[in-house]
Amino acid sequence: MKENFSNKNCCSATGSAVVVKHTGSHYLLSRLPEWNPFIAVVRGKLRLKGSTSTNPIAVGDVVDYQEDSTGSFTITGIHDRKNCIVRKSQNLSRQNHVIAANIDRVFLTVTLRDPEVKLQFVDRFLVTCEAYGVPVTILLNKADLYRGEEGSESLADEDLAQMAAGFVQIYSQAGYDVLETSVTTGYNIGRLKDMCRDKVVLFSGQSGVGKSSLVNALDPSLNLKTAEISQAHLQGRHTTTFYQMHPLSCGGFVVDTPGIRGFGLVDFKKEELSNYFPEMLRVEDNCRFVPCTHTHEPGCAVKAAVEAGEISPLRYSSYLAMLEDDGKYREGDE
Ligand SMILES: Nc1nc2c(ncn2[C@@H]2O[C@H](COP(=O)(O)OP(=O)(O)O)[C@@H](O)[C@H]2O)c(=O)[nH]1
Ligand SMILES: [Mg+2]
Numbered sequence: 001m002k003e004n005f006s007n008k009n010c011c012s013a014t015g016s017a018v019v020v021k022h023t024g025s026h027y028l029l030s031r032l033p034e035w036n037p038f039i040a041v042v043r044g045k046l047r048l049k050g051s052t053s054t055n056p057i058a059v060g061d062v063v064d065y066q067e068d069s070t071g072s073f074t075i076t077g078i079h080d081r082k083n084c085i086v087r088k089s090q091n092l093s094r095q096n097h098v099i100a101a102n103i104d105r106v107f108l109t110v111t112l113r114d115p116e117v118k119l120q121f122v123d124r125f126l127v128t129c130e131a132y133g134v135p136v137t138i139l140l141n142k143a144d145l146y147r148g149e150e151g152s153e154s155l156a157d158e159d160l161a162q163m164a165a166g167f168v169q170i171y172s173q174a175g176y177d178v179l180e181t182s183v184t185t186g187y188n189i190g191r192l193k194d195m196c197r198d199k200v201v202l203f204s205g206q207s208g209v210g211k212s213s214l215v216n217a218l219d220p221s222l223n224l225k226t227a228e229i230s231q232a233h234l235q236g237r238h239t240t241t242f243y244q245m246h247p248l249s250c251g252g253f254v255v256d257t258p259g260i261r262g263f264g265l266v267d268f269k270k271e272e273l274s275n276y277f278p279e280m281l282r283v284e285d286n287c288r289f290v291p292c293t294h295t296h297e298p299g300c301a302v303k304a305a306v307e308a309g310e311i312s313p314l315r316y317s318s319y320l321a322m323l324e325d326d327g328k329y330r331e332g333d334e
């Protein structure tokens with residue numbers, strides 16, 4: 001085949017690149033970490049390497065592309081995914097929708113007030129991240145609501161400050177990183193920037209916690225809309241929702257998922273659920289029975305750890321509630 005030099009501006013005739021946007025009919029690809037998006041299309045059905053199933057291509061997927069003689073690009077293959085975030089449909093078709101692939105870190109954003117964090121929502125979300133193999137950091141945003149001015153001893157709100165300390169304690173004890181942030185004061189925004197550098201990250205959490213504000217604080221040029229009431233209408237639907245990746249001026253890339261506050265709960269076997277609670281996974285080898293559901297079995301190391309204060313009783317009750325639910329929980333059930 002003769003070389004085609006008609007589209008030399010950014011791309012060679014074949015190669016691999018990352019999907020940075022999907023808009024119904026076509027995809028935008030860029031060879032990260034370069035930011036030079038170009039259009040590509042899929043013809044026919046693509047098979048995932050090493051898998052017999054067909055699957056839609058998601059933002060974050062690494063794909064192979066080929067340029068044809070007219071200078072347009074076709075996606076010819078998808079690379080294996082490091083991880084992917086799947087959203088279960090709430091309708092009867094039970095179809096799964098891949099939100100994003102190859103995410104380096106999810107920032108689960110919560111606030112103590114406006115809106116008030118629901119621990120069961122947090123715990124379900126964390127279980128989902130564990131099941132998908134996506135590293136997660138919890139951002140406790142709006143820290144200005146309870147923290148005094150930098151360098152001063154005074155606390156803005158003692159009660160809220162105590163709740164914050166309790167929250168941080170529960171989740172650090174479970175093995176998660178919790179970063180308190182404030183867009184208003186800039187508190188820990190620098191550390192957040194450091195965590196995003198050269199990574200593909202995603203912000204998730206309930207509406208109103210400050211996801212868009214945080215992303216704008218990382219890179220004001222993105223100018224994402226904040227406090228958007230219309231977002232409420234997007235929740236629970238995904239037909240009109242397109243995901244896309246934005247480059248951050250501080251380095252790294254953020255996947256924007258409009259209207260998504262959680263990912264729903266994955267299907268799991270009852271005896272596997274505790275594997276998705278890191279603090280239970282750590283001790284369950286010492287349970288007398290294998291498998292152990294950590295409910296009624298004698299000699300249960302998890303229950304012993306709860307009684308010894310090594311596992312938070314709140315986390316344990318979330319675990320029990322999830323066992324009871326039997327996977328019935330779906331996103332939007334807050
Ligand atoms: N006090 C305070 N308000 C914040 C902070 N971050 C965001 N907000 C406000 O919270 C509201 C929701 O923010 P937005 O970014 O739209 O939340 P999103 O729905 O998660 O994207 C807006 O009114 C923001 O100004 C913060 O750190 N402190
Ligand atoms: Mg937003």
Ligand SMILES: [Zn+2]
Binds near residue numbers: 287
């Ligand atoms: Zn047990």
